Amino acid sequence: MARPILSEHLWGYVQPLLPPHPPHPKGGRPFLDDRRTLTGVLFVLKTGIPWEYLPQEMGCGSGMTCWRRLRSWQRSGVWQKIHRRLLEYLRWTQQLDFFCFIADSSHVRAVGAQAQTGPSPVDRRKRGSKIHLLVDGQGVPLTFRLTAGNRNDVEETLHLVDQVPLLAGQVGHPRRRPAFFLGDRGYDDEGDRQALRHRHIIPIIPKRRSEHGSGLGEYRWFVERTISWLKQFRRIRIRYERHPTMFEAFITLAMIMICHRIAFPGLC
Numbered sequence: 001m002a003r004p005i006l007s008e009h010l011w012g013y014v015q016p017l018l019p020p021h022p023p024h025p026k027g028g029r030p031f032l033d034d035r036r037t038l039t040g041v042l043f044v045l046k047t048g049i050p051w052e053y054l055p056q057e058m059g060c061g062s063g064m065t066c067w068r069r070l071r072s073w074q075r076s077g078v079w080q081k082i083h084r085r086l087l088e089y090l091r092w093t094q095q096l097d098f099f100c101f102i103a104d105s106s107h108v109r110a111v112g113a114q115a116q117t118g119p120s121p122v123d124r125r126k127r128g129s130k131i132h133l134l135v136d137g138q139g140v141p142l143t144f145r146l147t148a149g150n151r152n153d154v155e156e157t158l159h160l161v162d163q164v165p166l167l168a169g170q171v172g173h174p175r176r177r178p179a180f181f182l183g184d185r186g187y188d189d190e191g192d193r194q195a196l197r198h199r200h201i202i203p204i205i206p207k208r209r210s211e212h213g214s215g216l217g218e219y220r221w222f223v224e225r226t227i228s229w230l231k232q233f234r235r236i237r238i239r240y241e242r243h244p245t246m247f248e249a250f251i252t253l254a255m256i257m258i259c260h261r262i263a264f265p266g267l268c
Helices: 008-018 034-047 061-073 078-092 153-163 190-198 217-231 244-263
Strands: 098-111 127-136 141-148 179-181 202-204
Touching: 008 034, 008 078, 008 141, 008 244, 034 098, 034 179, 034 244, 061 078, 098 153, 098 217, 127 153, 127 217, 127 244, 141 153, 141 244, 153 190, 190 202, 217 244
Parallel strands: 098 179, 179 202
Antiparallel strands: 098 127, 127 141
């Protein structure tokens, strides 16, 4: 039997946070069930197929219906709320590591997109975007930023750190700052080091043109593994969305799937 695309447990997390549909006082066609629509969105995310090729036999409606519902949910901030709720659960179960946060980036080719794209330095200057990702010490995805493909990693260090939401889940004040920040030589900047120390975060970033063998690879592989998990969702391997907010919706939804898998490994 095939594994369900949207499990009962994950749907229980998502359903209470979905906004209600607007009323239709003049009548009209009723809205398609939210669970069916989300199933169609997840099918596109996992397989990478175009919206118009969404199989009608699944009962998810047309690809345009799923696209519009995804856009509506993204504008209302649904995915950010769900992701934050999962992160708070992970902190409550002591599965969130605040000892260190690790940052890295990954290039994706952009097909048909214009906003937040640029000549990729790793793909013969073809248009592309870059996903800047921040994870905890065990690889749990915390936040990300989408930029043009030619943007330097060092320009996003402080944005990533400051973008982490306040996370409750344990006795005491909510927390958002780690003890250490780890990055490769692309994050080498003395001004950022001082800014991180001002935020009570100790930076561990090797300097450019220094010898290899620092041993940071023993910890940095967590973020590389999480990037690999993200790329398993085929819609993220290549950016087809013209609007960056739609591609960001797919990335956040993939992070939700990863966090749910970590938090509830037997219920995915």
